[in-house]
Amino acid sequence: MKICEIFKSIQGESSYSGLPFIFVRFTGCNLRCAYCDTTYAYEEGYQISEKELLEKIKLYGINNVEITGGEPLLQNEVYALGDSLIKSGYTILLETNGTLDISRLNKKIIKVIDIKCPGSGESKKTEWNNLDKLDRKDEIKFVIMNRDDYVWTKRISEKFSLTEKFTVNLSPAFKYLKPQELARWILEDNLTVRLNLQLHKYIWKGVERGV
Numbered sequence: 001m002k003i004c005e006i007f008k009s010i011q012g013e014s015s016y017s018g019l020p021f022i023f024v025r026f027t028g029c030n031l032r033c034a035y036c037d038t039t040y041a042y043e044e045g046y047q048i049s050e051k052e053l054l055e056k057i058k059l060y061g062i063n064n065v066e067i068t069g070g071e072p073l074l075q076n077e078v079y080a081l082g083d084s085l086i087k088s089g090y091t092i093l094l095e096t097n098g099t100l101d102i103s104r105l106n107k108k109i110i111k112v113i114d115i116k117c118p119g120s121g122e123s124k125k126t127e128w129n130n131l132d133k134l135d136r137k138d139e140i141k142f143v144i145m146n147r148d149d150y151v152w153t154k155r156i157s158e159k160f161s162l163t164e165k166f167t168v169n170l171s172p173a174f175k176y177l178k179p180q181e182l183a184r185w186i187l188e189d190n191l192t193v194r195l196n197l198q199l200h201k202y203i204w205k206g207v208e209r210g211v
């Protein structure tokens with residue numbers, strides 16, 4: 001498989017925010033979101049075998065692993081890797097952009113599906129059938145660039161009863177929307193969602209990789 005980077009950091013997103021995690025970032029993405037902050041992951045990276053990767057993960061000495069990208073589901077090797085990590089007792093979060101079928105993933109993996117809003121420029125590629133393949137432990141994330149994205153997110157959440165079924169995270173697109181603004185809209189509408197700040201960007205201001 002080709003990975004872009006592996007590092008230990010503080011989880012900055014989802015309901016696991018604040019916990020130490022090992023991040024495995026896969027190379028390659030089938031989208032080009034307007035706000036993408038990991039453009040280096042489109043191409044950069046190196047080949048690594050599953051065995052080597054498992055050894056590297058073990059050396060970090062913690063039990064939480066996030067598989068991310070890019071888009072990790074573009075590489076077939078991710079499925080066997082997920083199975084091996086689950087078998088070894090790791091807690092696995094896998095973040096996907098929601099455009100590819102998730103049904104081959106190990107059921108014990110906690111999926112975080114990023115539903116792309118119109119502002120990203122990629123919202124028409126969402127594979128909506130994935131929502132039927134999630135369970136209560138899985139999470140949904142929306143990255144909000146502006147008020148239009150927020151209104152669209154509310155409509156989609158209602159249409160699919162998302163907040164009744166899953167943890168729903170709303171994240172202001174960094175550099176595009178102030179957290180205060182999104183917080184105000186959530187409070188005005190009494191939404192049962194989590195305001196998702198990319199914690200690592202506040203802890204390590206200006207550092208773009210390895211955090």
Ligand code: SF4
Binds near residue numbers: 037039097
């Ligand atoms: S899905 Fe993620 S990695 Fe791919 S372009 Fe969008 S933000 Fe970037």
